[in-house]
Amino acid sequence: MKILVFAEQRDNCYKKTAFEVSQAASKIAAKLNSEVIALTIGENISSIAPQLGNYGIKKVIVVNEPRLKNYSTSAFTSIVNQIVEKENVSVIFLPASSMGKDLAPCLSAKLNAGVASDCTQLKVEDGKIIATRPVFSGKGFLDLEITSEKKIFTLRPNVFTISQTTTELATVEEFKPQLEEKNFSTIVTEVKQSSSKKDVTEADIIVTGGRGLKSPENFAMIEKLADTLGAAVGASRAVVDAGWRPHDEQVGQTGKTVSPSLYIAVAVSGAVQHMAGMSTSKYIVAINKDKDAPIFSIADYGIIGDAFEIVPAMIEEINKLK
C-alpha cells in the first residue's frame, strides 16, 4: 500500500501545510509499514523538493511545467491521477486548503475513492486508517473509515503540528505528465493578492476584533497588538457586515475556519457561528467586558474588562518580553 502526499507550493515556496501533511502521512505510513512519496507541481520547483525529507518523505516526484505556474483544477487532477496509476498509490493525503479542497473531490470521482474532508485527527486501528473530522461547525465530531479501495484524506491546516525530526533530504524525481489541450480547460489566469498581510487560515496567532470596538478606527489597536505578536487580524461577521473590515478576515461559519496556536478574541461575544470557525484553536484568550459573554465558555484564559484599557497594556507587556 503506497501513500501519496500532495505537497502544495505557491510562488516556489512550500506552504506550511506541505510539511504538516508530509509528517502526518509519514507517521501513518510507519504504522502501516507502507511507503510514502510526495508530489509537487509547479513551474520550476525541483530545488525546493528535497526539504520534505525533513518531515519523513523519502522521494518527491516533481512536475515542472511552465503552464502550471498557477493552479489548474483540470490539469492538476490529471497529473495526480497519472501518478496514482504509475506508482500504484492507494492513499492520498492533501491539505484542506483552497487548493486541496478543490482537488480532492475531482480525484474522488476519477478514482472511485471516498474522501474524508478536513480531518483533525488520524490514527491506525486494526490496520485501518480512522479519521476524525468536525461536523455541524465543530459542534460534533465523526470518526470514520473509508471503505473504497482508494482513499483520500484532506487535513485541516495548523492542526497537525510539525517538528523537524531529521535533517535528511528527499530524493527528487522529475515526471513529465501527458497533458493535452483539454487538460487546460480550467486555468487560473491571474492571482490577486489581497495585500501583503497574513491570511487568517495560515497564521499561527490571530487577534480578532468584534463589534464591541465600536468603530473601524479602533482596529488600529488590534492591528498593533497583532503586529507585536506577528499575528494576523481577524474579524467577526458583525464588523465585516458593518464594512469596518474586509470579508477575507472574517472568522466563522460564513467566514474562514482557523486553527491557530493562539486565538485572541477582543470584544467578540462568541456567537455559535463565530465559534464554529475557531473552536479548534489550541489556546483561546477572551477579552470582554461582559462576564456572561459566551466566548468565555471556550476560552482558556480570559480577562473581564474594557478592551480599550487592556489591549494597550497587553502590547506594553509583550514588548517587555522582547
Place this chain on the structure above:
Amino acid sequence: MKILVCVNHVPDTTTKVNVASDNISLDVNGVNFILNPYDDFAIEEALKTKEKFGGEVVVVSLGGDSHKETLRKSLAMGCDRAVLLKDSYSRDSFSIAFAISEFAKSYSPEIIFIGKQSIDYDNSQMCGLIATFLGWQSVSVVVKFAIEGNSVIAEREIEGGHEIVSAKLPAVIAAQKGLNEPRYPSLKGIMESKRKPIEEINPEQCANKINVLRMRKPTAKQKGKIVGTDISAVPELIKLLHEEAKVI
C-alpha cells in the same frame, strides 16, 4: 439556457447538536431545518443568469420529504421547477453527487450552481464530484461570476487573495458568500410556489465509500481561567501565555 441549481436542507446554525441513539447521526428531535445558507447565493446566481440569457432554472434536492420545504423556498425565490430525488437512506457525498449527476444527464443543463459547502457535514465535495462525474469543469468558492462566450470567468477565494479562473462550459459553480445579494421571496412568488408541483424521482443508487463509526460531541474544555477583571490582570495573562501555554 438550461440551468440547474442544487440545494440542501440543513439544521440551522444555532442548532444544539445531540447524538442520536444509533451513535452515528444527529438527533433531529427539535432541530429546525433551513435552506443551506450558501445555496441562497447559488439560487440567486442561477436566477440572474436566466435573467441575462433566458431559459429556465430547475432546482433539485436529494433527501426525504422534508426537503420539499427547502424546494418550496427555492421556487418562491423564482426557480421555475423543482425536483426531489427522494431518498431517506443516508448517503455520503460521493453517492449524492453520483445521483445528482445521473439526474443532470437526463435534464442536460449547460451550467450547474451549488453552494460551496453544506453546513451540516461541511464536506465541500459536491462541486468537484458532480463536475467530474459529468466530465465537466468546476470552479469552487466563487465570489465573482460571468459568462463570456463559451467560458466562465470567475473569481475564487484562496488564502490571502483571489484567483481569476477561466473555465470552459459546461461547468459546475460553487457559490461563496459575497457572490451576490440573494433576493427575498416575493409575496407573489410565495403564493405561486404553493401551486407549483414538486416532481419526485427515484435517484440512482450508489454505494457509500465512507463508513461512520461514531459521532460524538467535542470534549468539553476544562473551564477556562478568568485571569482577572481589570487591567491589573494583564501581566499575569502574558506570563501565562509565555510560560504555561508557551504560545508567545
